[in-house]
Amino acid sequence: MQLYDVAVVGGGVAGLTAAIYAAKAGKQTIVIEKQDRLGGRAMSNKKNGAYFNLGGHALYHGDALASFREFGLSLQGNKPSIDGYAIWNGKLTVLPTGVKSLVATPLLSWKGKVELAAWLAKFGKLDTHRYDQVSLREWIEGNVQDPMVRNIFYALLRTASYVVAPDLQAAGPVLQQLKNALQGVLYLDRGWGAAVDELRKKASDYGVRFITKSKVISIDHHNGIVQQVLCEDGTKVPAKNIILTTSPAIAHQLVPHAEATALHTWKKQAIEITAACLDVALRRLPKPKQQFVYGIDQTVFLSNQSRAAYLSEDGAQVVSVIKYQGKETDPEKDLQALEQTLDLVQPGWQDELVAKQYLPKITVCYDFMHTKRQENPGPAVPEIKGLYVAGEWASHGELLVDAATASAKRAIQHILSHEGTERTPYYEHRDIV
Template identity: 50%
Template sequence: MTAKYDVVIIGGGIAGLVAALCLAKEGKSVAVLESQGQMGGRAITNKKEGVRFNLGSHALYFGEAYAIFQELNLMPDLFKRVDEFTPYGIWKEKVYPFPVGISSLLKSPLLPLSDKVKFGAILMKVLKLDTASIPYMSLRSWMEENVDSPMIRNLLYVLARGGTYVQAPDLQVAGPLFKQMQRSIKGVYYVKKGWGSLVDQLCKEALRLGVTLLPLKKVRSVEHRNGQVQHVQCADGEVIDVSHVILTTSPKVFLKLIPHAEHTSLKLWEQQAIPITAACLDIGLRSLPNPKYQFVYGVDQPILMVNASRVKGLELSDDGDIQLFQMIKFLGQSSDPQEDRKQLERAMDLVQPNWRREVVAEQYFPKMTVVHDFMHMKRTENPGPAVPEIRGLYVAGDWATHGEYLVDGAAASAKRAACHILSREPMRV
């Protein structure tokens, strides 16, 4: 028997679920095919010893994704905003106040007095920038044109990395990056009970709208003829008749699913993609040895450390007193998993002495994918939403960004694909 839907979405992560909801709200019959045993992709949450661990640290700012989640009527108490925080920075094996506010700027010894005034002025300039008007140039080029102090540049690079989870100043396009920095400086949202609870809400709403969710459904190929999608061939032998397919897999995966993909824009999009990875160490602690240090940047090393439990009401553990400390090392072209972990642990020794005595559970991913691509200077075109050579084929995902970062890229590209399928008609959201 052959199934039939208006739209099939391959991949059940954030992009796939958002696209499904946007389409289902407009009355389309939708199936989401996920090769893994559960929906969510990299947004799942695992529980160990009563502690809820995401797959590495995640960031949600007041951007496209947050707005789309609100449009999709997710529970309003799902997101907890961090309005104020006191950041610190590690510099030459010592911890100092990181200068982002007036108080920390005055206290921080990272800058001489003259540079403190300059840095404060530049931060205000960044917050007020009309990012759309910035010429097409890399972050490093913008810095060299606008900032003469090496240390101020360094601190701005740290903030750029912390707001985007991408460390590539020679490649990052300045305009989209500064837009993301503006959002990150203004605040961040955490997801109650981890990002898995966001996936649960998306799935619940999808089922309510009649979306068919199919975990453990591996796709063999998306067949097309005469430049038009015909059907989806599943690994279990099932054939799904469909005229519209949205690919939300990584570029390397979707190339294997589309016959003759090398003759389409998919090949170019895969070739120009630059994945970003990070080593992620999360630790659940019975108590925090040094409660002062809740958010720490690496100034002279590419790390970021965050106590996610500093936000009240998150429920990140069965025992409400457990502190969940998340650490990231942003990786370059080569890395050593053991050395990367040791570097994170040494930073933890500096920030939270004797932390090993307090460990309840931990999780380490030596090479997590942060994004499969981002807005960079080597791009020749932005991917999607439609694949021009094959009618009815679309793409979405963090890599299909048109300037958005992280989950904003996933959600925004999903909505773009859905809008294209709906002939760009306004959606009832």
């Protein structure tokens, strides 16, 4: 059995990113994925010629975009227009996203328009880290005066993070995400699966080996040092370093005696975020101008991603509708809310339907930056030398896919920086939010 320098458990964006950075550094690297496809929640499904992501996906100006560009990915696609509408009291109205729409919108009083304009002007220079340890509600209620401007901020920040928990969510990271969003986002041609394909090819070019359709059941460790990955089919993968890109709960499950490690804290503090997502491919849009809609008094969001990306082989318009979920979810009621949003924005859409995908409760992230966190996860599990975690939940301030790539990078940097050190357990400082 070959001894690998780095074994990565999970072939999503975090796993592929870690594998590429490890292999680029000359490390013998292997990725073990339980499914027959790579990508995790970044894979795309093709239905009747339309490319559907697993819910709404947009690439922000953050760590993931920088990493993908560093890898040389083509990232075919375009920035969408942000001219849009808002849902308020069951009606569509102009969303204030620029000077013209700010003047035209009936949502805001003149005083509210002046305040929002002032915020948009100064937002780019905002030091978001000042608010890393206050809740989003505390920031909005303490800094925004006009009630409707507050509502708009709640909607914008909810959409930037997918999180409906303003009393828990740390304000700093999501404010930074909104700053990134204001630079524009990228919708990818043929969905995020195209980027996954490029990541796999890049990893293969660097010599990364892949094992798919193989479920990991345990991470062997002895005397505080990792030994090997054990798979359900009997496969054993010895490795000097192992990176878990699973959820915190599965990471805890895979590691014997995890209750005596930081994995227990990370699992216990994790708050999962989910969304209900309805994606439809329509032959045409009944209302061509209504392609981008924020719910203000509803936790919904609609975007025609085809307005910026190639997502259909026959010219169909691929529209994604999201309902951000809290603790209580109901698949039928959530679907009804999503379909009612489509009825309002694109009346008669069902007559134009080519393909449809409904995900009643998909995990957006297994944890996020919230005020109840005891510590930021990873990159190292301090009690077990050579064991690391990565994924969107292992955030040190980044959100969503940016957290996935940044945490993967942190894990590899840690491995490289500790090469040659004595193989004994070690501890490191982990910042608290």
